[in-house]
Amino acid sequence: MCPTPDQIETNKEDMVPVDLSTAVKSNGTDRHGDKKGFYARPSDFLSNTSNWKIIESTLREGEQFATAWFDLETKIKIARALDDFGVDYIELTSPAASPESRAHCEAICKLGLKRSKILTHIRCHMDDARIAVETGVDGVDVVIGTSSFLREHSHGKDMTWITKTAIEVIEFVKSKGIEIRFSSEDSFRSDLVDLLSIYQTVDKIGVNRVGVADTVGCADPRQVYELVRTLRGVVGCDIETHFHNDTGCAIANAYAALEAGATHVDTSVLGIGERNGITPLGGLIARMMVADPEYVKNKYNLHMLREVENLVAEAVEIQVPFNNYITGFCAFTHKAGIHAKAILANPSTYEILNPADFGMTRYVSIGHRLTGWNAIKSRVEQLNLELTDEQIKDATAKIKALADVRTQTMEDVDTILRVYHTAIQQGKLKVGQPEVFDRLLDEHHASRDTSPSRTPAKRQRTDAEA
Amino acid sequence: MCPTPDQIETNKEDMVPVDLSTAVKSNGTDRHGDKKGFYARPSDFLSNTSNWKIIESTLREGEQFATAWFDLETKIKIARALDDFGVDYIELTSPAASPESRAHCEAICKLGLKRSKILTHIRCHMDDARIAVETGVDGVDVVIGTSSFLREHSHGKDMTWITKTAIEVIEFVKSKGIEIRFSSEDSFRSDLVDLLSIYQTVDKIGVNRVGVADTVGCADPRQVYELVRTLRGVVGCDIETHFHNDTGCAIANAYAALEAGATHVDTSVLGIGERNGITPLGGLIARMMVADPEYVKNKYNLHMLREVENLVAEAVEIQVPFNNYITGFCAFTHKAGIHAKAILANPSTYEILNPADFGMTRYVSIGHRLTGWNAIKSRVEQLNLELTDEQIKDATAKIKALADVRTQTMEDVDTILRVYHTAIQQGKLKVGQPEVFDRLLDEHHASRDTSPSRTPAKRQRTDAEA
Numbered sequence: 001m002c003p004t005p006d007q008i009e010t011n012k013e014d015m016v017p018v019d020l021s022t023a024v025k026s027n028g029t030d031r032h033g034d035k036k037g038f039y040a041r042p043s044d045f046l047s048n049t050s051n052w053k054i055i056e057s058t059l060r061e062g063e064q065f066a067t068a069w070f071d072l073e074t075k076i077k078i079a080r081a082l083d084d085f086g087v088d089y090i091e092l093t094s095p096a097a098s099p100e101s102r103a104h105c106e107a108i109c110k111l112g113l114k115r116s117k118i119l120t121h122i123r124c125h126m127d128d129a130r131i132a133v134e135t136g137v138d139g140v141d142v143v144i145g146t147s148s149f150l151r152e153h154s155h156g157k158d159m160t161w162i163t164k165t166a167i168e169v170i171e172f173v174k175s176k177g178i179e180i181r182f183s184s185e186d187s188f189r190s191d192l193v194d195l196l197s198i199y200q201t202v203d204k205i206g207v208n209r210v211g212v213a214d215t216v217g218c219a220d221p222r223q224v225y226e227l228v229r230t231l232r233g234v235v236g237c238d239i240e241t242h243f244h245n246d247t248g249c250a251i252a253n254a255y256a257a258l259e260a261g262a263t264h265v266d267t268s269v270l271g272i273g274e275r276n277g278i279t280p281l282g283g284l285i286a287r288m289m290v291a292d293p294e295y296v297k298n299k300y301n302l303h304m305l306r307e308v309e310n311l312v313a314e315a316v317e318i319q320v321p322f323n324n325y326i327t328g329f330c331a332f333t334h335k336a337g338i339h340a341k342a343i344l345a346n347p348s349t350y351e352i353l354n355p356a357d358f359g360m361t362r363y364v365s366i367g368h369r370l371t372g373w374n375a376i377k378s379r380v381e382q383l384n385l386e387l388t389d390e391q392i393k394d395a396t397a398k399i400k401a402l403a404d405v406r407t408q409t410m411e412d413v414d415t416i417l418r419v420y421h422t423a424i425q426q427g428k429l430k431v432g433q434p435e436v437f438d439r440l441l442d443e444h445h446a447s448r449d450t451s452p453s454r455t456p457a458k459r460q461r462t463d464a465e466a
Numbered sequence: 467m468c469p470t471p472d473q474i475e476t477n478k479e480d481m482v483p484v485d486l487s488t489a490v491k492s493n494g495t496d497r498h499g500d501k502k503g504f505y506a507r508p509s510d511f512l513s514n515t516s517n518w519k520i521i522e523s524t525l526r527e528g529e530q531f532a533t534a535w536f537d538l539e540t541k542i543k544i545a546r547a548l549d550d551f552g553v554d555y556i557e558l559t560s561p562a563a564s565p566e567s568r569a570h571c572e573a574i575c576k577l578g579l580k581r582s583k584i585l586t587h588i589r590c591h592m593d594d595a596r597i598a599v600e601t602g603v604d605g606v607d608v609v610i611g612t613s614s615f616l617r618e619h620s621h622g623k624d625m626t627w628i629t630k631t632a633i634e635v636i637e638f639v640k641s642k643g644i645e646i647r648f649s650s651e652d653s654f655r656s657d658l659v660d661l662l663s664i665y666q667t668v669d670k671i672g673v674n675r676v677g678v679a680d681t682v683g684c685a686d687p688r689q690v691y692e693l694v695r696t697l698r699g700v701v702g703c704d705i706e707t708h709f710h711n712d713t714g715c716a717i718a719n720a721y722a723a724l725e726a727g728a729t730h731v732d733t734s735v736l737g738i739g740e741r742n743g744i745t746p747l748g749g750l751i752a753r754m755m756v757a758d759p760e761y762v763k764n765k766y767n768l769h770m771l772r773e774v775e776n777l778v779a780e781a782v783e784i785q786v787p788f789n790n791y792i793t794g795f796c797a798f799t800h801k802a803g804i805h806a807k808a809i810l811a812n813p814s815t816y817e818i819l820n821p822a823d824f825g826m827t828r829y830v831s832i833g834h835r836l837t838g839w840n841a842i843k844s845r846v847e848q849l850n851l852e853l854t855d856e857q858i859k860d861a862t863a864k865i866k867a868l869a870d871v872r873t874q875t876m877e878d879v880d881t882i883l884r885v886y887h888t889a890i891q892q893g894k895l896k897v898g899q900p901e902v903f904d905r906l907l908d909e910h911h912a913s914r915d916t917s918p919s920r921t922p923a924k925r926q927r928t929d930a931e932a
């Protein structure tokens with residue numbers, strides 16, 4: 001059978017080198033910094049999960065979102081908010097797309113942002129490049145389709161032409177002292193040889209970064225890991241990644257890419273972009289917090305997250321999804337009896353993220369049929385009521401019975417507990433007298449005209465603003 | 467430099483075995499069924515991405531969602547809808563949680579669902595087991611915390627006790643002819659030896675399935691793949707997986723698990739559940755469609771997806787997120803000029819999912835500043851107007867200029883195109899006369915009193931219902 005904990009400790013030297021200590025930190029790592037509990041993987045020297053940069057593309061990819069229409073004032077607000085959050089780069093729509101895009105690009109470059117560098121995004125075309133270098137941007141991202149699909153349908157050009165044009169554009173931009181990144185579209189359906197050839201070529205010319213993009217959202221994390229790792233062995237420059245979320249892997253793919261040696265991840269606020277968007281800023285932060293909380297906390301101004309999300313949501317007329325990472329109303333809501341019990345004892349049991357890091361609070365929902373006496377006990381203590389465990393269990397039974405009819409609000413729960421407590425103190429009630437308690441509750445409500453409402457309470461967003 | 471496509475074809479035999487054919491199917495695979503473009507991975511015999519089952523847990527995990535309060539009538543509606551969709555299993559809240567949970571469980575078992583088997587979910591406790599086996603369920607899921615964290619905080623019991631109790635419950639449930647699954651909570655922070663020991667033990671006793679759960683949402687796909695693959699080599703029974711979405715990896719983790727040999731995935735509609743929930747049904751379907759569209763289309767009634775999501779969203783008083791997989795309003799919205807051009811030529815260029823499979827249509831947004839003349843040309847053709855490419859480009863310039871001020875609705879675009887076309891036909895306008903065209907447009911609006919509105923048009927959900 002299973003060895004006991006003592007036996008495990010004794011036999012430690014004989015076994016696979018796993019630290020079986022129960023001293024697990026809230027991010028799931030042991031004292032060596034390795035993921036606890038699973039056979040500790042040898043540190044992957046390629047991994048950049050503690051050293052990576054955000055290329056924030058709300059003002060480029062985000063403009064491709066269905067209802068996005070940013071006037072200059074809005075773009076400036078968003079740019080400043082992203083700068084305050086601390087993103088490494090802000091990417092803007094190509095100045096070649098329209099005269100107004102160009103004007104906006106120039107205006108934002110003049111803002112004098114404190115932290116974020118400004119990039120723009122162009123097609124692999126000298127016309128676009130000539131415009132871009134005059135706008136004041138710090139860097140230019142050049143994208144071209146290399147997959148057979150795109151070559152056939154989007155450009156109608158073959159690889160040699162693509163390579164020739166790429167070199168011309170790259171050398172021109174570099175000559176202006178501006179950062180340049182070269183990337184392919186639809187990288188995960190591209191011919192590998194094509195891809196590596198062109199990346200190797202542009203790396204030799206001296207691009208600052210190459211980028212891979214899952215333009216259609218079909219890539220999966222293990223596939224991403226393999227391609228990025230392969231690429232890591234071919235180029236010496238930085239590697240940027242761009243993942244669409246059609247199949248729900250945008251965040252996971254970004255993580256796998258960083259594990260494989262990528263250096264930059266494209267994001268947008270709430271993930272807005274073409275179709276259902278790309279790696280969301282908040283979601284990526286959540287993922288990377290678990291990988292290395294100190295890195296993320298020290299680098300980014302996490303308390304700004306909700307503000308920037310609200311700003312963008314308003315600008316594109318959408319609601320922040322109910323289940324949004326970190327800031328969605330239910331992100332830190334714990335309900336089930338088992339979970340609530342453990343959470344109250346030690347929040348990191350069921351919470352891999354700490355809401356306080358983002359200026360938010362936790363909410364443990366206790367007035368429902370799945371509640372447990374431990375969650376109720378916690379509330380009893382918060383209310384400074386003195387009840388024995390047996391009495392608390394008794395009161396919990398009443399709360400669950402009432403919750404079977406409709407969810408009890410926190411106010412309902414408080415009332416029940418106070419009435420119970422007073423009745424116990426005054427000797428009017430003993431454990432195991434539900435009918436007596438029913439009567440006392442009715443009397444209480446009648447005397448105050450505070451009958452509970454008949455409709456199920458809608459849970460409001462309860463996490464408090466910092 | 468890069469070889470030309472012809473050279474690549476010729477040298478095919480010398481190279482890494484990669485099919486360089488441009489005949490790529492819409493799911494990104496070549497004629498051999500391997501992922502196109504990337505060095506074709508040897509088929510992984512462990513992978514179950516074409517043979518997997520859904521354990522739909524809206525009525526168990528979903529009940530733990532912050533605002534969930536399902537009365538029996540609602541549960542029955544949801545159960546029937548899930549059955550119509552074709553999920554393999556429906557999981558219900560423990561009948562031991564409250565008298566009403568028990569009554570609901572029994573009622574749903576009596577429904578006589580056509581397709582879905584019914585499971586319930588209990589703690590590893592004989593009291594719970596005795597109740598569960600009397601309800602009429604087809605199977606019982608037993609969960610216990612094995613991680614050091616949970617053992618310390620949730621149960622306060624050690625591994626030998628856990629194992630002893632597990633055996634007792636399992637043998638009891640099996641003796642009733644009911645399916646049984648045994649699973650751990652917080653599997654990814656559990657001691658590997660503990661985990662494998664207990665799973666090996668229960669496998670020998672004869673459980674139908676073991677399950678791994680990422681209870682706190684901290685696992686990443688490569689980690690999942692490794693654990694599930696390891697487990698696959700230890701047990702002979704089925705492997706079920708349950709992933710929380712706190713760090714955005716619930717779908718990706720499910721996929722990695724299936725690649726590694728897991729057989730079942732827990733889902734809930736819209737992912738509702740504890741905190742920000744678990745693998746969403748729609749999102750998982752999107753992911754698995756790309757892996758094997760025929761399997762998914764033949765097995766599940768995809769046209770039911772939106773209906774079941776709307777049903778659940780209404781029941782828990784939430785909005786379907788704007789960016790929801792497949793059914794979110796922007797899931798199939800294509801906007802950028804480059805993308806629109808390719809989409810119009812061949813939808814699979816930028817669309818890895820086909821909306822028609824789900825009873826939905828695609829929407830290409832064309833009245834905005836990033837539009838391209840190809841998208842406009844498509845509309846011209848739909849309107850049966852005759853214009854040369856040069857004329858279309860001219861009209862497009864006008865549309866973009868107007869869109870710089872505010873996004874043009876489809877109606878606005880149609881008006882512009884019709885006025886342009888008429889003017890060209892009547893000889894009142896030539897290419898390259900924007901001021902003349904401005905005047906003609908003004909005259910048109912004045913004569914019909916149809917001045918375009920001043921505020922940016924909010925993009926409505928435009929995908930048509932089947």
